[in-house]
Amino acid sequence: MSLINDVCTLQEIDDEVAGLEAAIADIDVRLAHSETLAAAEAAFAEADARYQDLRRAQRALEADVAALDAKIAPEEKRLYDGSVRNPKELTAIQHELELLKAQRSQLEDRLLAVMEEFEAADAARRAAEAALAAARREREQEVAALESRRRQLTSSLEASVARRSEQAARIHPASLRLYDEIRRRRGSAVARIQGGTCSRCRVAIPESVRRKAFDPATLAQCPNCERILFIG
Ligand SMILES: [Zn+2]
Known part of the structure; x- marks a missing residue:
């Protein structure tokens, strides 16, 4: 075979080696990071944060309502159990009770609104959780396929590198x-x-x-x- 033919063959092998190396590098990039999985993780983190915020808000409002209940109950008892007879004092208690009940009513309205939001957030969180689990399963399959392809490419690369050495040895x-x-x-x-x-x-x-x-x-x-x- 002529010198130029040997050089042309060497170039073909080198192109093959470069192609295999590029394909392996591409697989390594895809193995290192999955945009789809990262997006599903971010979506779940966001849904979970909203769920936790609303759960805290709901608990805080429930505690506030309970605190008002604890103030209202003894006042009502005093109003009706006959322990207070002074009309002025009775009017004052009634007035105080009206204020407390108005406050409680406002809190209960807010609590209802938060509970509705919480229900929606809970559903959104479950959906994001299911989507994340699906994305993880898909990613596992993708990683397995990529790793298998990488092994094939690596063994092809080893063979090409060996052929490259043989071919290079034929050239001055x-x-x-x-x-x-x-x-x-x-x-x-x-x-x-x-x-x-x-x-x-x-x-x-x-x-x-x-x-x-x-x-x-x-x-x-x-x-x-x-x-x-x-x-x-
Ligand atoms: Zn030229």
């Missing part, structure tokens, strides 16, 4: 250095002469270079992009 060290250097700088080291121009940079290839490209023992380079040229 100076030519290999030239190839590696151009690939490092340009991303690809080999270009085809197509219609008299370099297939990568589109610059016309002089006849002398074209002749050199036919020589199986040497490598011809594009005078513009420096890529190694082959005729095909």
Whole structure:
């Protein structure tokens, strides 16, 4: 096989290695983070915070109502058990009771409103919890599939890297250095002469270079992009 054929094969293997490495890197990004799961976690955290806030508000209002009940009950007892006979004092107790009951009525209205909100928040929290559980199950399956694919890609990569070493050993060290250097700088080291121009940079290839490209023992380079040229 000619030198240029060996170099072309090396480039094919290197492209394969780069493709496999990129696919593995992509899988690693997807393994590290799931947008869907993160969104479900955030939605549940928000629903849970609202649920907890309303539960605290409901308990506080219930405690306030109970505190008023505790004030109202002894006043009512005093009003009706005959222990107070002074009409002025009885009127004062009645007035006090009216104020306390009005306060309690206001609190009870607020409590009812909060209880309704709490019920809605409870339902929303349950829905978010179910959605999160579903997202976690899906993520588990996704991770298992990604890990399995990663193992396949890794074993393909190992095989390609081994073939790369074998192929590189067939090429003279100076030519290999030239190839590696151009690939490092340009991303690809080999270009085809197509219609008299370099297939990568589109610059016309002089006849002398074209002749050199036919020589199986040497490598011809594009005078513009420096890529190694082959005729095909
Ligand atoms: Zn070129």
